[in-house]
Amino acid sequence: xxxxxxxxxxxxxxxxxxxxxxxxxxxxxxxxxxxxxxxxxxxxxxxxxxxxxxxxxxxxxxxxxxxxxxxxxxxxxxxxxxxxxxxxxxxxxxxxxxxxxxxxxxxxxxxxxxxxxxxxxxxxxxxxxxxxxxxxxxxxxxxxxxxxxxxxxxxxxxxxxxxxxxxxxxxxxxxxxxxxxxxxxxxxxxxxxxxxxxxxxxxxxxxxxxxxxxxxxxxxxxxxxxxxxxxxxxxxxxxxxxxxxxxxxxxxxxxxxxxxxxxxxxxxxxxxxxxxxxxxxxxxxxxxxxxxxxxxxxxxxxxxxxxxxxxxxxxxxxxxxxxxxxxxxxxxxxxxxxxxxxxxxxx
Amino acid sequence: xxxxxxxxxxxxxxxxxxxxxxxxxxxxxxxxxxxxxxxxxxxxxxxxxxxxxxxxxxxxxxxxxxxxxxxxxxxxxxxxxxxxxxxxxxxxxxxxxxxxxxxxxxxxxxxxxxxxxxxxxxxxxxxxxxxxxxxxxxxxxxxxxxxxxxxxxxxxxxxxxxxxxxxxxxxxxxxxxxxxxxxxxxxxxxxxxxxxxxxxxxxxxxxxxxxxxxxxxxxxxxxxxxxxxxxxxxxxxxxxxxxxxxxxxxxxxxxxxxxxxxxxxxxxxxxxxxxxxxxxxxxxxxxxxxxxxxxxxxxxxxxxxxxxxxxxxxxxxxxxxxxxxxxxxxxxxxxxxxxxxxxxxxx
DNA sequence: GTGACGATTTAAAACGTTTGCAATTTTCCG
DNA sequence: CGGAAAATTGCAAACGTTTTAAATCGTCAC
Numbered sequence: 240x241x242x243x244x245x246x247x248x249x250x251x252x253x254x255x256x257x258x259x260x261x262x263x264x265x266x267x268x269x270x271x272x273x274x275x276x277x278x279x280x281x282x283x284x285x286x287x288x289x290x291x292x293x294x295x296x297x298x299x300x301x302x303x304x305x306x307x308x309x310x311x312x313x314x315x316x317x318x319x320x321x322x323x324x325x326x327x328x329x330x331x332x333x334x335x336x337x338x339x340x341x342x343x344x345x346x347x348x349x350x351x352x353x354x355x356x357x358x359x360x361x362x363x364x365x366x367x368x369x370x371x372x373x374x375x376x377x378x379x380x381x382x383x384x385x386x387x388x389x390x391x392x393x394x395x396x397x398x399x400x401x402x403x404x405x406x407x408x409x410x411x412x413x414x415x416x417x418x419x420x421x422x423x424x425x426x427x428x429x430x431x432x433x434x435x436x437x438x439x440x441x442x443x444x445x446x447x448x449x450x451x452x453x454x455x456x457x458x459x460x461x462x463x464x465x466x467x468x469x470x471x472x473x474x475x476x477x478x479x480x481x482x483x484x485x486x487x488x489x490x491x492x493x494x495x496x497x498x499x500x501x502x503x504x505x506x507x508x509x510x511x512x513x514x515x516x517x518x519x520x521x522x523x524x525x526x527x528x529x530x531x532x533x534x535x536x537x538x539x540x541x542x543x544x545x546x547x548x549x550x551x552x553x554x555x556x557x558x559x560x561x562x563x564x565x566x567x568x569x570x571x572x573x574x575x576x577x578x579x580x581x582x583x584x585x586x
Numbered sequence: 587x588x589x590x591x592x593x594x595x596x597x598x599x600x601x602x603x604x605x606x607x608x609x610x611x612x613x614x615x616x617x618x619x620x621x622x623x624x625x626x627x628x629x630x631x632x633x634x635x636x637x638x639x640x641x642x643x644x645x646x647x648x649x650x651x652x653x654x655x656x657x658x659x660x661x662x663x664x665x666x667x668x669x670x671x672x673x674x675x676x677x678x679x680x681x682x683x684x685x686x687x688x689x690x691x692x693x694x695x696x697x698x699x700x701x702x703x704x705x706x707x708x709x710x711x712x713x714x715x716x717x718x719x720x721x722x723x724x725x726x727x728x729x730x731x732x733x734x735x736x737x738x739x740x741x742x743x744x745x746x747x748x749x750x751x752x753x754x755x756x757x758x759x760x761x762x763x764x765x766x767x768x769x770x771x772x773x774x775x776x777x778x779x780x781x782x783x784x785x786x787x788x789x790x791x792x793x794x795x796x797x798x799x800x801x802x803x804x805x806x807x808x809x810x811x812x813x814x815x816x817x818x819x820x821x822x823x824x825x826x827x828x829x830x831x832x833x834x835x836x837x838x839x840x841x842x843x844x845x846x847x848x849x850x851x852x853x854x855x856x857x858x859x860x861x862x863x864x865x866x867x868x869x870x871x872x873x874x875x876x877x878x879x880x881x882x883x884x885x886x887x888x889x890x891x892x893x894x895x896x897x898x899x900x901x902x903x904x905x906x907x908x909x910x911x912x913x914x915x916x917x918x919x920x921x922x923x924x925x926x927x928x929x930x931x932x933x
Numbered sequence: 934g935t936g937a938c939g940a941t942t943t944a945a946a947a948c949g950t951t952t953g954c955a956a957t958t959t960t961c962c963g
Numbered sequence: 964c965g966g967a968a969a970a971t972t973g974c975a976a977a978c979g980t981t982t983t984a985a986a987t988c989g990t991c992a993c
Contacts (some may be wrong), residue, residue, distance in 0.1 A: 246949060247949065257972065257974080259972085259973055260971085260972055260973070262950070262951060263951090263972090266951085270970080270972090271972080275591070284969070289703055289706035290707060291644070291707060291708050291948085292640075292707045292708055292709045293640045293949075294949030294978090295643055295949080295950055295951075296640035297638070297948090297951095298950050298977065298978045299951060302639075303686075309672070318872070319665065319666040319668075319669055321666075321672065321673065321849055322665075322670075322672075324657065325656070325669075325688060326668065329688055329689075330690060332690065333692045334689040338689050338709075339688040339689075339690075340651075340686070340687055340688075341672055341685065341686040342680075342686075343673075343679065343680040343685070343686075351682065356636055359634070359636035360636045360639045361638050361979095389853065458931075488738050525871070525873045525877070526873045526876040528873070529846065529873040529877035530876040530877070591979090592979095593979060603943090604943045605980080605981095606982080607943070609980070609982090610942090610982090612980095613981085615938055622941080637979080638978085639982040640979075641979030641981085642979080642981075643948090644948045644949065644950085644978090644980070645979085645980050645982080646948085646981060692992070708949095741945080895938075
């Protein structure tokens, strides 16, 4: 291995050039003679010179980093969301030479305070914000500060313009309804959460809109709601819905984790899926393929979305476009074996 | 929101103090009058002052970052390893005020080159290295450079001393064998991969050692090997092993992903688990709980391990201990329904 | 009132890079 | 060969912080 050269000064000395010239040569400035540029590039390569990030950041104001504040999560994460998301971000960033900073919110510190720290310490040129809440103080802060960001998810408040990418949950839920309706289902169940997340509303509204479009008064919709992380309450709510002869013949869950619980509880209640009950989820987590009989769901291709978010953010950082960048991704149906024709009416 | 003060100079001016004094006051130096320290702290807080990371890094040589080079992964990640790992790292780092840098290797760039870049650009004070290969150039590089790191996994070559944390796969595989042996199994199958990863050897050796300890010549072991990411070859190898009347009655898989494939293929071949075939995995991925009848496996508690790795690394960075830090974590058996007594002999 | 000592505070250098502007060298033309 | 223009290179400041060494202030004993 060649001797390491750590600074521009050393490299310049070894080439008998000024620091300025070497810096410019490496940056590829036209004003430096081509011959010199090549000589410098060659020397830098074989000396293993790597510019110091801190110094570069300090003077240029650009860190080459994109920040992500880790969403605070419960003890058991049952999905690979985070892994796929950071993988996708990484893939999107690397082609532009950027890297990712992951900041964690300590117990007792709000996510916002961590975000503020990341932004104001100059660690990052832009940030990605996930899991948008109905009233999201992070977005308000970022907008006020004029700091580049892209959100994964939308606000309901549409006159707050900003850059976002979202999966079209409303469309997916409409699609799910239409498919089930065409299979003869008329009595539906929706399993949802009580937290004020925007995607909840968007998906529910999509479902409601699809129901409305049919204009069929015989369609019924029961709703079961439970807090996101309270498994006990969730199971209770689901059982209440599944109980009795007048239960839905098809259940749509806000996301797979809920759908999988429905499948478990249905099995426990002696119901056969999909003969007695159709179930459709959203997210396409890995377990949904393994849980019998295989959960029909929608794939949101997190990794691909994350890659696009990275691209969008880099564009925002570089070009500061006047109009916000927005992108709505249509999730694709993954038909497996948890849905089927409505059972014969019991009347 | 109060007006933002961005630099120490501004803060100093507003307090009518020198930059030096303010810097020292914020750092809590004893030599600054207590009254002044309090006054400065108060002003900094309400002005929302956040020190610039780049400037601090440049002069102090410490970035407050820990680096992780994202392992290059196939298109379909079926586990939540990465998510749990970065979550754990984040949790471990945040209590010491450190953050995580995720660097991705671009197509065509080796993981080593990315690592070198992270190290030599001064972005990070230390790095975490995962998925140790039998001959791992990353470890050789880091050692030669004397750069702080902790590896998640061991080398086989024991006279290469360094800091590591590993899950005791050898012990787990011994435990699995003992349990199955006591259930009457004598004919075993091992499903493994062909890549030169150290954990493969450690687990296989643990199994072999446990077999040796029994000293029972009637014990047989078949081995099926396939490349890590070649699903077709894997299925072929597994079917070859499961085929014919003289097949193993118990299969131990190197990790859950393989075990889940064994379960699928067993079902396809008309075998009932665990009546006809016992299966044990390793990792406790989420899907293993959902795949019928429930995979017996070992939980390596990735998140907890990652947290400890973070702690170790911060210790290494701060104290540069002479002797390497090492830590062997014993995975816990998660007994589910994929193992049982050996079937009656077919002879 | 003076000198000295401890308690506080400050000036200035340094970290490694980028960049505006000036200096130097080369090239070209008459 | 002289001079101006063009091409190339270099000087020095700046980014915001930490830190060494030195300056200032107040206090106290004599």
